[in-house]
Amino acid sequence: MKLLEVINLEKSFGGVKAVDNMSFHIREGETLGIIGPNGAGKTTVFNLITGFYRPDKGVIKFSGKHITGVPPYKLSHLGISRTFQNMRLFSNLTVFENILSAVLTGKSYGLISALFRTNNYFSSEGKAEQRARGLIDFFGLSGKEDYPAESLPYGEQRKLELARALSTGPRLLLIDEPGAGMNPREVLDFVDTIKVIKDKHSLSIIIIEHQMKLVMGISDRIAVMDFGEKIMEGVPSEVKKDKKVIEAYLGEALE
Amino acid sequence: MRFFLESRKFLIVSAAAYILLKILFANNIISIYIQQITLFAFIVTIASLGLNVIYGYTGQFSLGHAAFYGIGAYTSAYLTKIFGIEGVFSFLPVLFISGVAAGFIGCLIGIPILRLRDDFLAIATLGFGTLVRVILDNSDRFTEVLGGSRGFVGITKIANLELTFFSALFIVLITKNLIYSRYGLFLRSIRDDELASTSIGINTSRMKLMAFSYGCMLAGIGGGLYAHLYTFLHPSNFDILKSIDFLIIVIIGGMGSIRGTIYASIIWVGFIEGLRIVLPVELLDLRWVVIPILLIALMMWKPYGLMAKK
Secondary structure, three states, rough: OEEEEEEEEEEEEEEEEEEEEEEEEEEEEEEEEEOOOOOHHHHHHHHHHOOOOOOEEEEEEOOOOEOOOOOOHHHHHHEEEEOOOOOOOOOEEHHHHHHHHHHOOOOOHHHHHHHHOOOOHHHHHHHHHHHHHHHHHOOOOOOOOOEEHOOOOOHHHHEEEEEEEHHOOOOOOEEEEEEEEEHHHHHHHHHHHHHHHHHHHOOEEEEOOOOHHHHHHHHEEHHHHHHHHEEEEEEEHHHHHOHHHHHHOOOOOOO | HHHHHHHHHHHHHHHHHHHHHHHHHHOOOOHHHHHHHHHHHHHHHHHHHHHHHHHOOOOOOOOOHHHHHHHHHHHHHHHHHHHHOOOOHHHHHHHHHHHHHHHHHHHHHHHHOOOOOOHHHHHHHHHHHOOOOHHHHHHOOHHHHHHHHHHHOOOOOOOOOOHHHHHHHHHHHHHHHHOOOOOHHHHHHHHHHHHHHHOOOHHHHHHHHHHHHHHHHHHHHHHHHHHHHOOOOOOHOOHHHHHHHHHHEEEEEOOOOOOHHHHHHHHHHHHHHHHHHOOHHHHHHHHHHHHHHHHHHHHOOOOOOOOOOO
């Protein structure tokens, strides 16, 4: 069953076609890698799927439903979650609050309940806090709950952002260049983490990545983009050998 | 009642403060003038808390807070006048309505302007503040009672220690509950990163509007009490300078600190009015030399406000 389907997607900024006639889909439980040189339009595709940009043309369907033009916060409620290329944590909030805020965006108590502290408030808060602690433990951030997010080292901030994206209980997770700034050891850890959370939360994942080791290690299929277009799609072993892909990355071979 | 249990420390301190004030007031140990500025400090606390929710917690820079304070003041004064209200209890619904009126107008004006941010929002709210000032100046054209630029005179004095103190206490508790709930968390997330907030499922425009309306409502309630404490309203009391007062209080108290706002309101009112008593008349204008210098010093010493941990 197709969880997400993107059909003939197009987006221009001024005269530049950032995404041009892009179509792809992802099945439930699958991991799709998107690779391509800088400026190929990968992040724009993410921004279109998550509702940050409105496409000029094309259709996006999520589990059969049209979601083109739906605002980002609603997509989060539908089960699409994302991380950002240049991490966007709530830097002045604590680690715990970063997670808790995302957990609490789900079904929970109302404003009157909050103002007058009804029982509903206490039970919902209690449940949410428990869930937040579970996620913090899982990502090995326990003991740092009360640190401001900005005080964490880079690798842990990455983990925190991933944990926050999971807190909303998504079905589809979009991860934008997690490997940036990671050393090979951290990359291996990250691949393991992704595999575990994928099973644990029965996720489907779309990942943008430059580090081939990372993306080849995780993805079931890989889509390659260049100049806003999808130039190739296939299993990792095919993609590695494809002539067009090598050209896009290394430039054309001289005759 | 966990509502009270949760804030018992604060309630005990408040009870002690109330008893102390009651004794001081009852025997006229402190002069009527000081009694009045004490109550005024509570009123300023209410309105400043409103601005702290808007600016300190949510990061929406508003230069029009005094306009909503004015809307509340004029609304409540008009209502007590036409209904001939004199008692504290019959005044409560009026106070509530004046808060709701200010909150509602805040909501209406917020829908278009809260899309703006930072300095753009500041200019828009400044424009709204000026607009309200001009309307108040010409308010006698709508109905004579409002007095226009001559001021609204002959308002019944209703705001006593109990009304003012317990209104402030109630509002502090409610605001604290708001801030330490998921809504407060969302507001702080929005201040830190609006884009990330929407990505985790926060309806940011709705939350921003809610914070703005809530803050304006508190300004309106503060204004309603103010009208019935000083019994005279003039449009010049609700212009940009008054908005700056609230802004200063929020900043010196610490952005996003309820306790800071309470302290700063009391210190600010006490200082400005207190200097009026301490300084000889011929030096009174020097207040506006001393206060800015102190503000500069304070900002260099504690740029994040009195209650900031940094």
